[in-house]
Amino acid sequence: MESNQTSEEGRALATNGTVDAVVAVLVFLLGALVVFGSRQLGAEWGDDGPGPGYFPFYIGVILCISGIGVFTQTLMAKGKAKEKNAEAFVDRESMGRVLAVLVPAVVYVAAVDLIGIYVASAVYITLFMVYLGKYGWLRSVIVGLAVNALFFLMFEVWFKVPLHKGTFDPLSFLGY
Amino acid sequence: MEELNALFHGFATVISPMNFLLMLVGIVLGVLIGVLPGLGGANGVAILLPLTFSMNPTSAIIMLSCIYWGALFGGAITSVLFNIPGEPWSVATTFDGYPMAQQGKAGEALTGAFTSSFIGAFIAVVMITFLAPLVAKFALKFGPPEFFSVYLLTFCSFVGMGKGSPFKILASMTLGFALACVGMDTVTGQLRLTFGFHELMRGFDFLIAVIGLFGIGEILLSMEEGLAFNGKSARIDPKVVFNTWKQLPAYWATSLRGALIGIWMGITPGGATPASFMSYGVAKKMSKRGDNFGNGELEGVVAPETAAHAAGTSALLPMLALGIPGSPTAAVLLGGLLIWGLQPGPLLFVEQKDFVWGLIASMYLGNLVGLVVVLTTVPLFASILRIPFSIIAPVIIVICAIGAYTVHNAMLDIWFMLLFGVVGYAFKKLDYPLAPLVLALVLGDKAEDAFRQSMLLSQGDLAIMFSNGLVGGITALALLMLFWPIISKLLSFVRKPKPQAFAAERPVD
Numbered sequence: 001m002e003s004n005q006t007s008e009e010g011r012a013l014a015t016n017g018t019v020d021a022v023v024a025v026l027v028f029l030l031g032a033l034v035v036f037g038s039r040q041l042g043a044e045w046g047d048d049g050p051g052p053g054y055f056p057f058y059i060g061v062i063l064c065i066s067g068i069g070v071f072t073q074t075l076m077a078k079g080k081a082k083e084k085n086a087e088a089f090v091d092r093e094s095m096g097r098v099l100a101v102l103v104p105a106v107v108y109v110a111a112v113d114l115i116g117i118y119v120a121s122a123v124y125i126t127l128f129m130v131y132l133g134k135y136g137w138l139r140s141v142i143v144g145l146a147v148n149a150l151f152f153l154m155f156e157v158w159f160k161v162p163l164h165k166g167t168f169d170p171l172s173f174l175g176y
Numbered sequence: 177m178e179e180l181n182a183l184f185h186g187f188a189t190v191i192s193p194m195n196f197l198l199m200l201v202g203i204v205l206g207v208l209i210g211v212l213p214g215l216g217g218a219n220g221v222a223i224l225l226p227l228t229f230s231m232n233p234t235s236a237i238i239m240l241s242c243i244y245w246g247a248l249f250g251g252a253i254t255s256v257l258f259n260i261p262g263e264p265w266s267v268a269t270t271f272d273g274y275p276m277a278q279q280g281k282a283g284e285a286l287t288g289a290f291t292s293s294f295i296g297a298f299i300a301v302v303m304i305t306f307l308a309p310l311v312a313k314f315a316l317k318f319g320p321p322e323f324f325s326v327y328l329l330t331f332c333s334f335v336g337m338g339k340g341s342p343f344k345i346l347a348s349m350t351l352g353f354a355l356a357c358v359g360m361d362t363v364t365g366q367l368r369l370t371f372g373f374h375e376l377m378r379g380f381d382f383l384i385a386v387i388g389l390f391g392i393g394e395i396l397l398s399m400e401e402g403l404a405f406n407g408k409s410a411r412i413d414p415k416v417v418f419n420t421w422k423q424l425p426a427y428w429a430t431s432l433r434g435a436l437i438g439i440w441m442g443i444t445p446g447g448a449t450p451a452s453f454m455s456y457g458v459a460k461k462m463s464k465r466g467d468n469f470g471n472g473e474l475e476g477v478v479a480p481e482t483a484a485h486a487a488g489t490s491a492l493l494p495m496l497a498l499g500i501p502g503s504p505t506a507a508v509l510l511g512g513l514l515i516w517g518l519q520p521g522p523l524l525f526v527e528q529k530d531f532v533w534g535l536i537a538s539m540y541l542g543n544l545v546g547l548v549v550v551l552t553t554v555p556l557f558a559s560i561l562r563i564p565f566s567i568i569a570p571v572i573i574v575i576c577a578i579g580a581y582t583v584h585n586a587m588l589d590i591w592f593m594l595l596f597g598v599v600g601y602a603f604k605k606l607d608y609p610l611a612p613l614v615l616a617l618v619l620g621d622k623a624e625d626a627f628r629q630s631m632l633l634s635q636g637d638l639a640i641m642f643s644n645g646l647v648g649g650i651t652a653l654a655l656l657m658l659f660w661p662i663i664s665k666l667l668s669f670v671r672k673p674k675p676q677a678f679a680a681e682r683p684v685d
Contacts, residue, residue, distance in 0.1 A: 016605075019602070020606055023606060031350070037368070037369045038369070045636055051364075052361045052363070054628070054631075055624045056354065056357040056369065059350050059353045059354050059357065062350045063347065065346070066343045066344070066347035066350060069341075070343045070344055073343060094400040098396050100399070101395065101569065102396060102598070105392070105597075108573070109591060112577060112581075124570055124573075125570040128569065128570035129567060132566050132569075134566075147571055147574070148574075155578070155582075159227050159230075160230070161582055162585075164587055
């Protein structure tokens with residue numbers, strides 16, 4: 001599952017059929033991994049009943065079968081399904097738009113880890129508005145701060161649900 | 177009559193100023209969730225779940241189920257005014273709703289949609305009131321093999337009733353089961369499939385999966401299309417409402433059919449989306465003005481909305497009576513029950529009478545309050561949609577991150593959420609259904625326990641699944657569902673194939 005990401009990012013102009021086949025292979029590999037993992041745990045019938053790997057083993061097997069099934073269906077596609085397979089999964093332009101959201105989101109999550117949810121979110125919303133929404137700095141900063149002030153009040157003050165403050169905790173002076 | 181007594185007792189529990197306020201808050205939040213792209217019923221409820229941890233279970237479930245009703249109502253607003261279905265189940269509403277709005281009849285379309293949603297939900301709640309206690313009473317006699325056969329039926333019906341490749345449904349489902357296996361084994365206490373990563377000991381929480389798959393995945397999809405809203409404006413004044421209500425009784429047959437289709441699809445986990453398409457298709461075929469469907473026919477709004485709401489509501493029946501949710505959102509509500517320390521299933525009707533009947537009573541009230549709220553606040557929500565996507569998108573991502581974090585106060589969960597987002601995006605584009613994955617992730621542990629206990633009873637003999645009429649019947653039905661794609665292909669060789677009306681437009685739920 002982890003490698004889904006790379007398969008799409010690597011080939012931005014892949015067709016539906018190609019991506020379908022790649023995902024099917026990944027599903028199969030994942031199934032094989034589950035089968036391997038459960039064999040190690042003991043998928044056999046132990047002294048006191050089924051071992052911990054008994055149920056996952058069969059799940060892995062079905063996962064493998066469905067991976068093979070999807071793969072064959074993609075290769076054997078006829079008529080309408082074949083036309084659909086030949087269509088582009090994403091074109092360069094829409095891939096760019098997706099990555100324009102996905103990459104900053106990854107940076108944002110990394111920032112949450114370091115400086116906490118509130119500060120990271122304020123910066124994230126502001127930058128998103130300035131660079132992707134083409135807004136002025138003033139408006140973007142105001143929206144970013146206002147939204148996060150609201151979240152802060154809602155979670156920390158009203159509902160008493162503390163959120164992640166980050167390794168450096170820049171808001172520690174607020175006392176929450 | 178026992179049920180009616182219990183129901184009135186439930187009303188007495190529910191009607192308090194505080195609960196009424198929570199109901200209003202829930203409906204408004206729900207409509208907001210239904211209107212905003214990227215936030216849907218399932219992940220909306222998942223994100224707001226942590227806020228209810230400190231409430232008592234009855235108040236909490238009232239608020240959460242009202243969020244659910246609100247989301248069901250909210251989907252119609254965007255479909256009619258913007259031709260953008262806010263929720264998958266309101267896709268069919270756009271077929272006639274948006275043309276009506278273009279002809280300046282947006283008010284009528286919305287009134288029709290909301291009212292038929294209400295009627296659909298109402299019929300479904302009446303059904304739950306009388307049927308759920310019976311089902312629960314019946315299920316009290318169930319042993320592990322019976323329960324496993326019901327789980328089997330739930331999952332096999334995804335394959336039998338789903339659209340698209342059965343292998344993809346199977347893959348999505350088993351992926352959910354595999355993820356559910358990760359972490360501590362409930363029976364032996366051994367760590368499973370963690371491959372040495374200690375952080376994985378907690379396993380994958382389905383709430384994280386829901387927020388990622390439905391929330392982040394949806395944002396990525398919307399971004400790809402370079403979303404720009406341009407909608408029709410709408411004002412609903414009382415005159416329009418009453419005029420529309422005068423027209424509605426003429427469509428009683430359509431409403432009733434829609435409600436029945438919805439109830440059937442909701443109890444068997446077909447879901448609200450196929451129900452709305454099926455109801456629209458049937459109405460088109462049966463109506464005298466069927467040829468005019470698609471050009472702005474009120475009946476074409478009534479049909480899918482009644483079915484979607486009826487399905488969304490009746491998905492709660494198997495959750496309450498058996499502990500097996502009929503939809504991803506019902507699964508999230510079930511997760512909530514577990515967190516508040518309630519064990520869903522047949523015993524709930526015996527041990528937690530107040531809670532169950534309070535919930536059922538709140539379904540009646542919540543839908544009524546919802547109808548009034550949406551009829552009066554449409555302009556407000558329509559104006560929210562005019563906020564540009566480049567402001568809404570980052571705010572929704574932030575909300576999703578907060579929601580993912582609050583589930584376990586774990587930073588790693590936010591990373592998993594992103595990962596699930598990418599998976600959700602890819603799966604949606606490749607027509608893998610997401611609902612089976614989520615349900616398998618929720619029910620994985622319980623299905624496995626039922627399976628292991630059955631196997632212990634029989635010393636590993638699978639014949640226990642056919643050991644008596646009940647369990648054998650359910651298992652046989654499940655297997656029929658599982659192999660339905662093959663059977664229906666064989667049947668179509670024998671009979672002449674019927675042309676599919678909406679096959680191309682029908683999305684996978």
